[in-house]
Amino acid sequence: MTLNAADDRFRTLILQALPPEVLRPAEARYLEEPRGRWAGNAGLIAAPRSTDEVAALVRLAAQHKVAIVPYGGGTGLVGGQIAPDGPAPLLLSLERMTAIRAVYPEENVMVAEAGAILADVQAAAAGADRLFPLSLAAEGTARIGGNLATNAGGTGVLRYGNARDLCLGLEAVLPDGTVWHGLSRLRKDNTGYDLRNLLIGSEGTLGVITAAALKLWPLPRATGTALMAVASPQAALKLLAMARDMLGDGVSAFELMHRQGFEFLTETLPDVRQPFAEPPEWTVLIDLGLPARQSASGALEELFGAALEAGLVDDGLIAQSEAQAAEFWSVREHIPEANRRIGSVSSHDISVPLSAIPEFIERGDAIIAGLGAFRINCFGHVGDGNLHYNVFPAPGRTRQDHVEQRDDIKRAVHDLVHELGGSVSAEHGIGRLKVGDLQRYGDPVKLAAMRAIKDALDPLGIMNPGAVLPARG
Amino acid sequence: MTLNAADDRFRTLILQALPPEVLRPAEARYLEEPRGRWAGNAGLIAAPRSTDEVAALVRLAAQHKVAIVPYGGGTGLVGGQIAPDGPAPLLLSLERMTAIRAVYPEENVMVAEAGAILADVQAAAAGADRLFPLSLAAEGTARIGGNLATNAGGTGVLRYGNARDLCLGLEAVLPDGTVWHGLSRLRKDNTGYDLRNLLIGSEGTLGVITAAALKLWPLPRATGTALMAVASPQAALKLLAMARDMLGDGVSAFELMHRQGFEFLTETLPDVRQPFAEPPEWTVLIDLGLPARQSASGALEELFGAALEAGLVDDGLIAQSEAQAAEFWSVREHIPEANRRIGSVSSHDISVPLSAIPEFIERGDAIIAGLGAFRINCFGHVGDGNLHYNVFPAPGRTRQDHVEQRDDIKRAVHDLVHELGGSVSAEHGIGRLKVGDLQRYGDPVKLAAMRAIKDALDPLGIMNPGAVLPARG
Structure with missing residues (x-):
């Protein structure tokens, strides 16, 4: 065609x-x-x-x-x-399609057009005393339609799920130009195939999302933030299990950061205030969001005490104000910018089963060390099994010095991820960057089904050709 | 074909x-x-x-x-x-495919074969100190593959979601006999179209689910159950909002029951112990599941006090033991059996947007009254907008007396549901019973997409023909 x-x-x-x-x-x-x-x-x-x-x-x-x-x-x-x-x-x-068409606070539902900027969607929810929990670094620019088309992740997934979990219904234009009016506000609707989830994550290859019915939540009444120094990724996972056991879904974010990220901040963004005088090898950033009747800082103190006793943590800071909480988050949120300034040789948005995280990090580090002198900045949404495992040149060298090793590094990391039952695209999607990876690592039966679905809904191949699946010749 | x-x-x-x-x-x-x-x-x-x-x-x-x-x-x-x-x-x-293939408590994941009985899946989770929250009346007989194929609902949806929300990955045989190995244990995986959710809810028309990777949760450490008499469905919704504001996701079930259900129990199952001497017109059954550090009965007392003050409730019982909690639940769980013994003229598994529930009940009752002398038993998962709105003959008459009115009643109820933006199959699916309803009320663009997907994945039309979509001639 x-x-x-x-x-x-x-x-x-x-x-x-x-x-x-x-x-x-x-x-x-x-x-x-x-x-x-x-x-x-x-x-x-x-x-x-x-x-x-x-x-x-x-x-x-x-x-x-x-x-x-x-x-x-x-x-x-x-x-x-x-x-x-x-x-x-x-x-x-x-x-230009940026309207918040309606907010139904008593239903915890909002209907927004696809072009609404994520931060504006969050603000419209907050204006109705509600939370829209999708949160990611690009939220001031990203639009909700794109967030849904790519099934965006971010820092709220542990508690609230990925973008697909935040959506009740869609309005979309299919590849033949017909309009699917599927803006359901229903929590339960078992009437036929799940077209909503098929479009979500299809990255514009099966249609154009024009509006979405989004789930909202009550705003947490008591929030708290802490940084805790953990002995290892394994200790971080145990701390997470302990936190969820004590606080259930009150744990709304749980981010792991390696010391390398703090060092990159010192090197490239010295104005970002760093909470630890000496950054620990591994730090977790914990956010709690609790209903009205509980004290978040009390809960964090209790958690820290129990974790200290269990030998999982050896240092910690509990934010004493919203300003300090923002400061803790600022560290996490500036790491991607610091990474950009250093310039990665190869970046990997991967996920593995939770219990395979320690093995992935240990073996990954060994594999990279075997390929040359590199720095690794490993950070991310450890509670989701999702790490950003990014490889950088040694001090004094640049990414250009390693252009020829880039594919080997990527291949080695992705092979390890695949061996451990993981995903080579946890939250960013396939786009055009990972079409080859999907063909290589994807299940062939799923790939054949995807191709059949694509050809059935878009027989001319006009919707975003070359994204997700190879373009037809 | x-x-x-x-x-x-x-x-x-x-x-x-x-x-x-x-x-x-x-x-x-x-x-x-x-x-x-x-x-x-x-x-x-x-x-x-x-x-x-x-x-x-x-x-x-x-x-x-x-x-x-x-x-x-x-x-x-x-x-x-x-x-x-x-x-x-x-x-x-x-x-015969009933194995629990693996449990990963530290990941909150279990892999079960499709033939595992739901109650056995729940028990295997509990054996690992975990919760598998799908819960429904048929759980002693229903099998997890069927629960997924129909995207089953039940009483845990408010807190944990429908069956599709409890599944991380599938193994399935597609209509050409190829096997999709998709038993992912990943929380985040953005590698291509969402085949998992396409198969879930497709009722065996796109393939045969053979195994599933299921999400588990920590067992709630403090549980509590209460019955509260509410003035109206509107008051029930306000009570729910109040409960979620105070307790967040600690509210794990919130079921509405009309007095008619209690009367049917008296009539057909007198051995079921009824908690109220005189059943209120509307009762809600509330379950809490809280992490370790809280008291569930304390929370229920606090909720009841606040609701009393707000004029939402006028009577209530908080279970003082697990036996009493089981007694409260027994009332709810025996209502479907009482309904069967009375014999409904027409049953409706519907959902509407949460804020439309009071209007649906009011208008529905008026419409049914206009069609003759009937009794209505309205009960269900009100927090999900999902009601079982079942119409019964007046005392002394039987369903056979009304055979000719059955289609009119069904049509009138479904027309109202459709007008209010609801679904004529909230949790039971389409099967063969509602193929005509789906053709009538379904979005035509979605129906065309469903047909295209069905023809693409099952070109011979061998998978469960006549379910969900009309069989090809």
Whole structure:
């Protein structure tokens, strides 16, 4: 199936069907991505203002076999939003569909359009005395439609789940331009196949999400934050089990950080205030969110005491104010920026079964040491089994010095992950970066089923071709 | 596509490929279902002992275009396990695949084969000091594969979610006889389309689930149960909001019961001990499950006090022992049996948005009153918006007296549910009972996508034909 470029002729067809404001000038920002790995390619850029306009554009694209690249906040880390090759596509940005259509505080539901920025969704929930718990570094730029299309993770997954767990219903334009009106506010609905979860995580290859019904939660009434120095990743897992045993789902975040991250902060972002005079080898950042009748700092003290007695921790800081809690989180949140400034040779967003984490870290470190002199910054959402395991050059060297080793490092880490029953893309998705990894490590029966589904719902192959699955020739 | 019967010739083919023990004598139990509505039809009954044997049977069925009806515990309420017509199918029972393959307490994960009885799965979790929270009336007979295939609900949904929310991974035989090895123990895995959730809830029409990786939870350390008399369904919803605000996810069940249910118990099951001398018009049954450091009965007393002050409740009983808690639950759990003994004219497993519950009950009651003299037993999982809204004959009459009104009643209730943005199958699924309802009320774009997916994954139409979607002619 050869696709056609979104050329002047296609532009004319769009302008016959839709007002000229739907098209946007080609700005560089649409064709760049955060890793700086690809330069995008777009014949036309459209920013429709309504679901009807999205549907009209998709129908035209289907009629004329023009590829569509759906575009949210552009913050994806695997190139799902960037088409580097093939006939120039229509880039379809949801940036004008930003309405919070409705909030139902008594149902703990909100309906938001796909272009709403994640931070605005959070704020709209807070304005109704509710929590929308999806939280990630790019939340000031990322849009909820993209978060859903990529099944985003972040720091709230331990307690609240991934993006798919936060969604009750979708409105979406399918590849033939029809509109699925699936904005259900229902907690239970067993009427047919789970189209919602099929679209979530399909990275724009099966349709364009235009709006979503999102789950909200009561705001936790008592919150607390602590940093605890743990002896090892194994001790971190035991501390987590202890915390959940004592506090149940009150544990709302549990992040592991290696000393390397603190050292990168010292090196590249000296203004970020560091809580420990001497950073421990392994630190966990714990957030609690408890209902009204409990004391979060009391609970953290009790946890620290029990963990000290069990030999799991040897130092700890409990935030005494919201400002101090923000300071603790600031350390965690600046680590990705410090990483960027150092410049990684190879970054890995992996997950393994929880009990395999210590083995993964131990064997991973040995494998990397065998490949040369590198620094490893391992951090992430340890309660979800999700680590960002990033490999950096030794001091005085740069990533450019290791370009030729990059694929070997990536392969070695991913082989280990696969051997341990893990995933080579825990939360970022496949995009274009990991299409080859998915073909290599994915279950062949699942891959065949994915291809059959893709061909059934998008027989022309116009939706984000080359993302998730290889483009058809 | 005409299918062939599972006849003697097909039997011979099976016996050439597999040991004779795989086949089972035709027993009546396989061809009956709890509603007594259909008589099943099966050419052959097979009970494979391994995933490989399941795959071999499915491959044979695909080669010879023989329909397969996957069979779990046989407890489904919508006829998904019963093929009343068409060429006699191969009934494929998972009853011999009952192993708990592994328990990983430190990961809160268990891997169970599809034929494991739900109560055995719960017991295996408890044996590892963990909770598997799926809980429903048929748990002593239902099998976990069927629970997943139908995305079962039950009383734990409010806190823990539906069956799909309790599953991390699947092993399944697809309609071409290939095996998807997807028994992931990962909490985060963004590698391609969500085949797991597509199979969950597809009621055996897209493949046969053979095993599942299930999520476990720490056992709640402090549990408590109470009955509270509420003024109205609206007051019940306010009480729920208050409870969640005070106790967060400590609220693990919240069931609404109308007085009619208590009266049916008095009439048909007088041995069931009733806690109230005079049953209130509306009662809620509340279960708490709290971590170690809290007192559940203290929390229930506090909740009752606050609710009394707010005018939401006017009577209440807090269980003083586990025996008394079991007594409270026994009332709730015997209501379906009392209903069966009375004999409903029409039963409805519906859900509506939470805030629409009072309107649904008020308008529903008025509509039924307009259709004749009936008794309504409305009860269910009000925190999920899921009500069992069942219509019974007046005293002295029987369901047979109203056979001709049955479709009108059902239609009127379902029309109202649809108008309020609800679902005509909240937790039981579509099966064969509600295929027409789904065609009538379902979104046409979703239906078209479902058909495309069905045809793509099961082009011969052998998997449970006539369930969920109409069988192809």
